[in-house]
Amino acid sequence: MTYDEEIENTRNIYISKPIRCIALALALTYYFRLPTQDDNEQRRDNKTPTREKLAEILSQYISDFVFIIQxxxxxxxxTNHFMIPHSVAVNQAIREHIFSIVVCICTRTPLCIIGAPGQSKTLSFQIVLQNLQGSQLSTKKFCKRLPSIDPFFCLGSKYTRSEDIAYVFERAIKREQHYEQNRINTRCVVFLDEASLPDERKMVLKVLHPYLDECRVAFVAVANKAFDAANANRMVCIYRSLPSEEDQQVLAYGCLGLEINLQQSRYATTRLEKIISGLCQGYRRILTCPHIPQIFHDRDFIYMLRELRFDLPTTTTTSDDQTTAISGITPISLLHALEDNFNGIDKVEFKELVKIFFTSVQEQCSDFQLPLEEENHQIYRNIPSILRESMKLDSIRRRLYGRYKLIVDESEDESAMNLLLQLNILNFDPNRTNIFRMSDFAGDLNNELRNVEILSIIKLCMETGKTILMVNTGRIHGSLYDVFNQNFSIMATGDTRKIFSKVAIGPKTIDVVVHEDFQCIVHIKRSEFKEIPAPFLSRFQKYSLSINDFYNIQLQKLPQNEQILLKTIEQKASTFIQHFGRQYFYGFNENTLYSFLLSLIKANENGDHYLLSPNQYYSQLTIKSKSFIEQNPADINQCWLRSILSKLMQLVSPESIILKLPTFDGNMARWLCTNYFHQQEHFSIENFIQQLISKPLIDRDNSDLTEHITIVTKVMIFTRTSPYIIGLNEQSTDTLFTNYNNNEKIDLLNLVRVSLHIFSKKIECKVFQSLLATEKGT
Structure with missing residues (x-):
């Protein structure tokens, strides 16, 4: 290995080349494979040997081994040898990755880089790819002497198959043979991104063995955990240790657009270094804090720093003036950056996270403090406000620090998605927003054609700049990892500029144009959160959205007297639930009551919020309860409370109501009994469905309610297992609904069985999924 300066200077001013080559070969094969001592201490690993221990042994035979490698x-x-983006810090990770990638590509040695998300693994390959363009197109003189790269991308996911990987390899080998026959100095490289995601139980990566043994093309893989021994022994493995304090400082300065040895005035330099040091220390503390969920990675820290950099004034060019601007990092700007990049946890945990960061900075800079919150001046933004502001970022800001959004829904019924639409965070206009849902029906789970169809539509949305909302789309996430990571290639000619990203469709990876205005929101349930792989989480700004939070936000927008009214109703309804027993309400969770209360709040055309009147709150399923709800129409408080209680009673089984009625006073028990047994349907699915899809019966006294009745179109029914229920899948609707003349309007979509624990006994239940009964064509 000879550098340009060695060619130009014939004097031997460096260590003899054989020693250098041996030392570098040992480093690639053994030294880089091991974690650092600091990494072992952070992971509390006392067994794995460290780089320091190996260096101590090797230094007995090669003096100054570590110095030679570094x-x-x-x-x-x-930056003299490679074009490196301004926002990328040339730290130890970047150096080791780029060096290993270049050497292994040139020698066709298989390589795997292993490390946590956000440690510049894929970025390093992108940098090498952009620099190694051959003798004619490479910008740097150093890279002109290296072969150009022809990449073949394969995006790993839990749905990746052995055939997909083999297909990519065979294409690369065929292309490599073409280059060799025509004596073209180009290396074909198979790049396997997220190599740790394919299902280990299916032994998907076993297909690599012959390709790694033959070394007919270069191979680079990036993964979050080590390969099995059979694959690892066939490759050079680079283990990316957790960054040291010094390396993290280099990263922070690079993300803020500063040189770490920047000359500054005494005060500004001191203050700036203290703030940066505090931010780095705060991040290291949250990674080990037992009270903070371990869902954050280096990429979150990097994007936080990028946001801080962008929010700072940069109108001047001299180093002193730039220093003054940078040192203007304010507590509020830091809080906003944390809200954007370290969210997705509950309020208590987030405030603990903020406290850790600010305490770390205050240890270095005591006057760095948040202002006190006042009743009319809230310091913390609510989630809808954060989301709305982030969605409205211009294309330049979005490209620098605005990642795509991951909505963690605290409910199990996609309520968060509806809230996004109600708040106008998402636009209803289909010309601006596309919503993608994937079902879990047996026929759809392995429907490759359906997956390709959805990916094709998403591809079109990317090209036209639409916003997409993805619900239950986990089966295609692996195809979009490069898009989620915003690994964009830019092609500029004159005044035109195009952005490209890679989308995997089956075994093929294609380049897709990405419009500047394209945005993506992925919806997942909190119950699914633990199953989401770390590489996926780190690609997004994460936000937790619950009905409870949204209700409290909407409550504050009501007039003061209506706020007091709703708080009273909430308190009394909670007392009723506690007295009756929460375990007796089927499907009841933390959001159930707040969902009822939230449905009472509406907004007019001017955006003013108000409380519905009781006669505006009926549906075809509740209109019979009007006499119970409005026994005293003048008492609005009582009307709303009874309306909520009537809805709660819909979730109770007959055994429960009989068991609990004696615990109420006479009048209350009588009212509940009448409402439950005479005004609601709890004994016949056929009667219930007829009531669901029939036109509501309005008597003369209630004729003015016709225009206020809401038509319910989606329900879930919990019922006991019985021969009738078991036979539902086997019978026709003609047989099931014998007393209904228009049974051709009824279509049975699907039934699933679930187990619930009621009365300390396990009860088998049937749940009608999706639209239980629907009028065809609606």
């Missing part, structure tokens, strides 16, 4: 890395990877 010196070569710094000489090899620098």
């Amino acid at each position: 010196n070569e890395l710094e000489r090899f990877v620098n």
Whole structure:
């Protein structure tokens, strides 16, 4: 290995080449494979040998082994040899990755880089790809002497198959043979991104063995955990240790657009260094804090720093003036950056996270403090406000620090998605927003054609700049990892500029144009959160959205007297639930009561919020309860409370109501009994469905309610197992609904069985999924 300066300078001013080559070969094969001592301490690992221990042994035979390796890395990877983006810090990770990738591609040695999300693994390959363009197109003189790269991308996911990987390899081998026959100095490289995601139980990666043994094309894989021994022994493995404090400082300065040795005035330099040091220390503390969920990674920290950099004034160019601007990092700007990049947890946990960051900075800079919150001046923004502001970022800001959004829904019924639409965070206009849902029906789970169809529509949305909302789309997430990561290639000619990203459709990976205005929101349930792989989480700004939070936001927008009224109703309804027993309400959860209360709040055309009147709150299923609800129409408080209680009673079984009625006073028990047994349907599915899809019966006294009745179109029914229920899938609707003349309007879509624990006994239940009974064509 000879550098340009060595060619130009014939004097031997460096260590003899054989020693250097042996030391670098040992480093690639063994040294880089091991974690650092600091990494072991952070992970509390006392068994795995460290780099420091190996260096101590090797230094007995190669003096200054560590110095030789570090010196070569710094000489090899620098801005004189490679074009490196301004926002990328040339730290130890970047140096080791780029050096290893270049050497292994040139020698066709298989390589795997292993590390946590956000540690510049894929970024390093992108940098090498952009620099190694051959002798004619490479910008740097150093890269002109290296072969150009022809990449073949394969995006790993839990749905990746062995055939997909083999297909990519065979294409690369065929292309490599073409280059060799025509004596073209180009290396074909198979790049396997997210190599740890394919299902290990299916042994998907076993297909790599012959390709790694033959070394007919270069191979680079990036993963979050080590390969099995059979694959690892066939490759050079680079283990990416957690960054040291010094390396993290380099990263922070690079993300803020600063040189770490920048000359500044005494005060500004001191203050700036203290703030940056505090931010780095705060991030390291949250990674080990037992009270903070372990869902954050280096990418979250990097994007937080990028946001801080962008929010700072940069109108001047001199180093002193730039220093003054940078040192203007304010507590409020830090809080906003944390809200954007370290969210997705509950309020208590988030405030603990903020406290950790600010305490770390205050240890270095005591006057760095948030202002006190006042009743009319809230410091913390609510989630809808954060989302709305983030969605409205201009294309330049979005490209620098605005990641796509991951909505963690605290409910199990996609309520968060409806809230996004109600708040106008998402636009109803189909010309601006596309919503993608994937079902869990047996026929759809392995429907590859359906997956390709959805990906094709998403591809079109990316090209036209629409916003997409993805619900239950986990089966295609692996195809879009490069898009989620915003790994964009930019092609500029004159005044035109195009952005490209890669989308995997089956075994093929294609380049897709990405419009500047394209945005993506992915919806997942909190119950699914633990199953989401870390690489996926780190690609998004994460936000937790619950009905409870949204209700409290909407409550504050009501007039003061209506706020007091709703708080009273909430308190009394909670007392009723506690007295009756929460375990007796089927499907009851933390959001059930707040969902009822939220439905009472509406907004007019001017955006003013108000409370519905009781006669505006009926549906075809509740109109019979009007006499119970409005026994005293003048008492609005009582009307709303009874309306909520009537809805709660719909969730109770007959055994429960009989068991609990004696615990109420006479009048209350009588009212509940009448409402439950005479005004609601709890004994016949056929009668209930007839009531659901029939036109509501309005008597003369209630004729004025016709225009206020809401038509319910989606319900879930819990019922006991019985021969009638078991036979539902086997019978026709003609047989099931014998007393209904228009049974051709009824279509049975699907039935599933679930188990519930009621009365401390396990009860088998049937749940009608999706639209239980629907009028065909609606």
